[in-house]
Amino acid sequence: MIKIKNFPENARITFLGSIFKDIKNEEWNITIGLENDEDLTKDQRYLLNHARFSNMPLLARNRRFNQNKKFTPFNESIITIKIDDLQKWDVIINQSKQYQFSHIVSDIHATLTDIEIVLPQIELARVLFLHTAYLSRAALDQRRFFREFDIIKEENQTLINILDFCNFPPSQYDNIGMRRLLAWILLDTEARASFESISKNFLSEKVQTKFREFWNFNFIPPSLKGAELTLKVYFSPKTNKYYVNEILAISNLPSEINHTVIFCSPNFTVKNTQVSSERSSRGSKHTRNEDPIIDDKKEANSDKQITIIDSPKITLSLSSPFETKKAAIKHSGKKGKFNNDDVTILPEPNVGTGESTIFGEIGRGEFENCQDESVDLELFMKRFEAFKAMIEQFTLQHNILLKIKFTISKLPAVNRSKLHKTDDGNFRSIAEVQLEFQDKKFSIVEVDTSDNHKPLSTLIVKVESFEAWDQNFPSFKEQIIRRSLRWPTAELLKNIGIPKGVNHPKNKFEITTSDKEFKDWVKRFTEVLKSI
Template sequence: MASKKAPLRIKRIRDNSRIKEIGLMYRRVGGSDWRINISLDPGQHKKNFAISQLTVLARRRVLNATEHFKPAGYPATAHVDDATTWSHRRISECPIKNVSEQEDQDQWCFSFESEGIEFFLPQIELARVLFFHSAYMTRLAMLPNGLSEEFDIQSGDEPDTTEIHILPTSTLPLKARGDHEQRRVLAWILLDEETRNSFSSIAQNQLKEGEESNGHRRWKFRFDPPALANVELTMRGQFQKESRTFFVYEIDSVENLTVQSSTTVEFFDPRFAEQQASKGAAAQGASAPVTEPLIDDDELPSLDSEEYILDVPPVKLSFSQPVMTTRKAYNGRRRSGAEKSEETESETGDDQTDVSTDEPTIRGQLPAAEFDAIDDQSDDTHLYARKFEAFSAMVELLRTKGCRQVSGGIRKLPALAGYSKHLLEDGNPRCIAFHLLTKHGQSYALLEVDTSDNKNRLSTLLLKQPSPRFDWQAEIITLEQYLLKKSLNWPTSHLKLVFPDRHKRIPHPRTSSENKGLLEPDSLQHWVDRVLAAMA
């Protein structure tokens, strides 16, 4: 399905409204639709939001901005030893007077010390950056046993591999299924015992501490954090020098997260099976809508609507040992009445402006919208090295034939607006291997692109350095952009201009009949011979 990317705008609030306070959650007794009290500056009629908006609700953040606003607050960084030892305290206990006297003073904070400063971190803000990246995960957090009802976890067939089976009844959004960053975070929540227990504690605390009166259930958000050992938190907030106290408005990044799980996680997805069975065209890249959508959090989205992707300030996450995730067709029994595949275009017109970030239902009327809320900055290119095993072996053979390797490595192709080939079919990044070699005093670049999903057959590219001080780093960036814009084809016109008579396409050796994406190691020698002949 084509996804339309758009800025965040919310209906029924004024332009440039700043979030001042975040209060308690509530729902009707017997109902399931939770809302949360929000105070905006300037004051206005709208005083609550659906919890599907929690992804973007951070204190002092400006909503419906019509101009650029500098992020509010003073920056600070804190090292975490063990978050399970943090104190649970009310905002009213914060020594900063203008903070402790606000209307949300009864809400829960974590209190901890770092480098001589006492931090008051609103608990809902930590949960937002760790867990609330979509309406789906926010709703699931409020349900006892929510994770178990959506996913079945099994040991994989290969060593150090775990299978996560997305159950046919799961409403996990399409973006989360096909996005390697969101899958990695989901695997962390599902498989890391500490993190899963922390996520589950949200519903447990709600059941234990929620209060009912006048037909509503009300709850002051509280949960048990994971240990977050050796994590670095980068935050912004209000600092009072006299008391050495810091009240956190917003967490910008969470670095050095650890995951206690297998190194490879395979997601088995019935929606992916339907996509492959349809044999439709590949999903296209995001395109800008004709009109800006407005989030209406009083309405629900329909099941068959086109999915808008909303640009929001993402939380930066990084894992010390990131896991590799893959997406595979569900190998179990397919449900009857299959839903539309990911390539099915909706009939929603471009003049539709209202969208909903809640979960789609049969009662919904609006197009669905999802947040692009995670920026995974983990150092993970090594996870994709196995896609280039044969190519790397060929480069090693070249070294025995008089070539000297100057540098080399693997890079992810960049995301370009309007183009999708930077991702493989399963949502993992498509990578390019780049090696700089010398032979007989002449420098060459050897490039190989991962086409294991058979989207295109792309030969190895050999480039002869055109000048002594040639900038290879700038050139590789240019080539990456051309590759995407030309749907994974080497840019002939550009190569003729920059490398006249100095570029060669090297055919690959014969591939395995069982897997066209893998190269047979026994034919490497012929590949090496063709490269050497092109260097002559």
């Protein structure tokens, strides 16, 4: 349950209005329409309130806050639409002068066809960009990215040098999805232009009165051609339109980035081959709190730990995922090109939301609002090149090349173990080959150990049925993590199949098919298949 201190109990957001701040203050706020507890009289039920704009990751229409009882679900439908070109959608302004997009669409599942939907611009910006308190604040600051990140493009990779006084929460660099989102905003041409259009419009359009400044949010969206949006909508018989309350997911998000992105900082350090928490005077440690109370009336203290605020996740998946890494650099975080010798790729590490100062009274909070579900397994195919070449050599020798099934999947997170990720922060993947040889069925599995975490042989499992094996494969993968990157024992597999290991060549990641070690690997593999 999300709690905001100055909201009444069981408050429901009915609309988001203008962004404003008092002349004497620095923090920007957003006007919020709230429905109060349903037991109150009509005059008391609806009220205007506000929250800091840095709370935007939480603020979607129809969400409830400070909830202490159950409510009947609001009459909403969930539809998924495919975007042709969002920049060609109509822009309309409602009675409260808030900007919206309008277009005739159809649900891709054919539940609704040729309907007019109305999408608030601020909701689209929220799910594309405003995933954290930092990004919400940065959206209104035209020079924030230029001051805090130095982008160095190279032939096969891009380095993002994190400059001195960068306020992006250090712990968020450990989150692969957040790294990828930040890289997309910084490096993708359309995404960067769209994000910066927020601050450009803000600076040129905001209006100042004697005591207050205000602005009605609007921006230029990326085209999002081919992307699919999953929406919560409600139908108004009065206008014959469908109004979007919330965007739940965006899939097939276009991206022009096709190379590795490395975030570099002198504050990233390594100790005993494990990454340590980033240390800086701004504070880098963080805690997690599933039920914090957000207090917009007090200022966060920059010396206190950052509290990670669990909030409803927005599912994003890129059409062409790219790899991100962290790296330590030897020099201070200043602009300018540096040598690759200065860069050391790192292993991954085993509340107020406003801008914090050392004079604040309460702890700092940050949202984890992005759930990255990009299908990025193809990024890790190269880590199985030797294994795949060995299998292909075997199948060619025995003329069964067309009788195999090759798949790659991710190892699951299990409890607090970090072994489902490799030291470079990417998900540890597992390759599986199913084949039939001499009238017997085999599953051959190989785990990505490119970080040399532990030597792990190729495993061959003789199975009676591929269907039964497939049903047990998820628990098989869990056991690998539970056993600290070791294969499940024969006892654990007794009802699934008969296992046997095959040792790798010592230099598996550098071997070629002409090497004697490679040929010996194929020979050992063949002998094991024949023996069980």
